[in-house]
Every structure is written in C-alpha cells, then in structure tokens.
Amino acid sequence: MKLTWQRIPLKAASAFRTAKAVRTDRETLWVRLKHGGIEGWGEAVPMDTYHQTLASAEATLEAIASETKSWCGSAELPPIEPITRDLLRRFDDQRATVAAIDGALHDWVGKRFGVPVARWLGLDPAAPPRSSYTIGIDDPASIAAKTRAARSHPILKIKVGTPHDEETLSIIREIAPYCAIRLDANMAWSAEEALDRLPRLARYGIELVEQPVAAGDIAGLRTLKDAAICPVVADESCVRPEDVIKLESCVDGINIKLSKCGGIREALKMIHIARGFGLKIMLGCMIESSLGIAAAAHLGSLADWLDLDGHLLLAEDPFTGIGGHEGRILISEKPGLGVVPA
Numbered sequence: 251m252k253l254t255w256q257r258i259p260l261k262a263a264s265a266f267r268t269a270k271a272v273r274t275d276r277e278t279l280w281v282r283l284k285h286g287g288i289e290g291w292g293e294a295v296p297m298d299t300y301h302q303t304l305a306s307a308e309a310t311l312e313a314i315a316s317e318t319k320s321w322c323g324s325a326e327l328p329p330i331e332p333i334t335r336d337l338l339r340r341f342d343d344q345r346a347t348v349a350a351i352d353g354a355l356h357d358w359v360g361k362r363f364g365v366p367v368a369r370w371l372g373l374d375p376a377a378p379p380r381s382s383y384t385i386g387i388d389d390p391a392s393i394a395a396k397t398r399a400a401r402s403h404p405i406l407k408i409k410v411g412t413p414h415d416e417e418t419l420s421i422i423r424e425i426a427p428y429c430a431i432r433l434d435a436n437m438a439w440s441a442e443e444a445l446d447r448l449p450r451l452a453r454y455g456i457e458l459v460e461q462p463v464a465a466g467d468i469a470g471l472r473t474l475k476d477a478a479i480c481p482v483v484a485d486e487s488c489v490r491p492e493d494v495i496k497l498e499s500c501v502d503g504i505n506i507k508l509s510k511c512g513g514i515r516e517a518l519k520m521i522h523i524a525r526g527f528g529l530k531i532m533l534g535c536m537i538e539s540s541l542g543i544a545a546a547a548h549l550g551s552l553a554d555w556l557d558l559d560g561h562l563l564l565a566e567d568p569f570t571g572i573g574g575h576e577g578r579i580l581i582s583e584k585p586g587l588g589v590v591p592a
C-alpha cells in the first residue's frame with residue numbers, strides 16, 4: 251500500500267469568525283492510499299486549536315509512509331483497527347492526520363468490496379438527522395444578509411461570545427422565526443458569565459449550547475448542566491474516548507469531529523461509550539471539503555444532531571459526492587466514501 255498526499259487550497263465563501271478565531275483561506279491535505287489498483291482517500295484538517303499545522307501533518311505522513319507497504323500483507327486487506335490504534339499511540343497529538351489515514355483505509359475497503367462505507371459498517375445511510383448551518387460572528391447587516399441566504403436551512407448554529415449576542419439572535423429570529431437555533435460559544439465564557447447570559451439568550455428559543463466554557467472547566471460544564479437552562483454539549487472538552495468518561499454527568503451530549511478524535515474508528519468508540527452513559531451525539535466538522543465531511547456523514551445515522559456544513563461554507567468545493575438540501579446530508583451510493591473530484 252503506497253501513501254501519497256498533496257495540499258488542497260480552500261477558500262471560505264466569507265470570513266468566518268468565532269469567539270476565538272477568524273477563518274478565511276486555508277489548506278488541508280488530500281491523503282491517498284493505493285494498493286491493487288484501488289486508491290482510498292482521506293482529508294487531513296490540522297487545527298491550531300489542537301496545536302497542529304500543515305507542516306506537522308506532513309511530517310507525520312512522512313514518518314508513516316515507509317510502513318504502509320506492509321499494511322495489507324498476505325491477507326490483501328488492511329487491518330484498520332490495529333493500524334489506527336498504533337498510529338494514535340505514536341501520534342496522539344496529530345489526530346487530524348490519523349483521521350485522514352483512517353478515512354482513506356475505510357474508503358479503500360469500501361471500494362474493494364463495492365459498497366459505501368456506511369453499508370459495510372452495518373449502518374443505515376438513509377436515516378441521518380438534518381444538519382445545522384453555521385452563521386459566524388459578524389456585524390448586524392451581515393448577520394441579516396447571511397440569515398436571509400440561509401433560510402432554506404431549518405437549523406441554524408449561531409456563533410456567540412460577544413456583547414452583541416442578543417442583538418444577533420433578535421435579527422435572526424425576525425428573519426427566520428421558525429428555524430431551530432443552536433448556540434456555539436467556543437469557550438467564550440466563564441461558568442458565571444454563562445449563567446448570566448444564557449437565560450437571556452434562551453428567550454429566543456435555543457435547542458442547545460455548545461462548549462460555553464473553557465475546555466478544562468469540567469466543573470463549569472456540570473454547573474451549567476445542573477442549571478438546566480438548555481442542553482449543554484461538549485466540544486473542545488471532548489477529544490478522545492477517555493474524555494467521554496470524564497464528562498458522564500457534566501453534559502447532555504458530546505460533539506465528535508473526526509479530525510479532532512482521529513477518525514471513524516475512534517468516533518465509533520466514543521459513540522458507544524456516550525450511549526452507555528445516556529449522552530446524546532453530535533457529529534461536527536471543521537471548515538473542510540466534501541471529502542472530510544463524507545467520512546463523518548457515513549456515521550450520520552448514529553447521531554442525534556449533525557453539524558456537517560464545512561463544505562457549504564467554501565467558495566468552491568474541490569470534491570463532490572454529498573447530496574441533499576434543506577439540511578439533508580445524503581451520502582453517495584458509490585463505493586467507499588463516494589467522493590470524486592469536482
């Protein structure tokens with residue numbers, strides 16, 4: 251099995267601002283694993299939030315490249331679970347890169363057997379919930395324009411964490427009175443600030459709030475869950491499967507992102523642990539192409555909430571293969587991840 255990769259330039263349709271950062275142009279990595287005339291694809295989306303860069307991702311791939319020749323062995327099929335387990339042990343801080351390899355392995359096996367990844371995992375690709383569409387922090391006129399443009403989406407996720415959050419929600423509610431609203435604070439508040447602000451924001455009818463406090467403030471998450479203002483979902487606080495255990499009584503749900511946790515195999519582990527604790531599941535994403543989104547979308551039927559809109563925030567998506575409208579994420583019936591270049 252031969253490993254190659256190349257950079258993918260991505261341009262956001264407009265500047266995307268959260269409480270912690272502004273995203274515009276970025277690059278990801280198109281990772282390929284070729285064996286027996288079949289090529290599996292994945293996308294590496296390194297994030298500075300987790301101390302990852304394109305350089306660190308490429309260095310990780312360089313370190314792995316010489317090993318991939320032996321991954322299939324005499325069986326001619328890659329043992330995905332032990333491969334990814336070993337990679338995560340050695341490159342725990344480069345989980346976005348491991349996620350790309352994990353995605354490429356799943357894509358290869360799906361193509362090898364001629365079935366979509368969801369089907370060989372035993373899942374129902376026709377039963378995912380609708381996805382939210384994200385509106386970043388912006389000035390009132392831009393918020394109004396973005397909301398009007400997004401009115402076909404029944405669920406909006408609103409980035410909050412500024413003194414103008416109430417004004418933002420008021421504008422959105424006036425333009426889109428019937429849409430579901432989810433909030434994402436990206437660690438903007440202390441627990442005390444969240445207790446003060448969330449009741450006022452809840453008046454606009456919110457479905458949940460995502461990561462209101464710092465990643466390490468587990469006690470703050472528990473305080474907000476106990477306050478029962480609205481469901482609390484952990485994102486930056488929940489990276490690895492062991493994090494789910496720590497959050498058992500502290501949140502109502504967790505946001506799993508493949509680039510954050512290390513890929514499909516790790517995501518499945520987190521889902522099973524969370525279900526054992528009675529937690530709800532959100533499948534989320536970064537700003538990435540349809541290639542990265544597709545890997546998560548194949549797990550969509552296991553989620554309560556989807557936030558798989560990263561490809562929709564691009565000026566131009568270099569891949570196709572995810573269909574749907576009005577929040578529907580429809581994976582292709584093509585083998586593997588079902589993604590092809592645009």
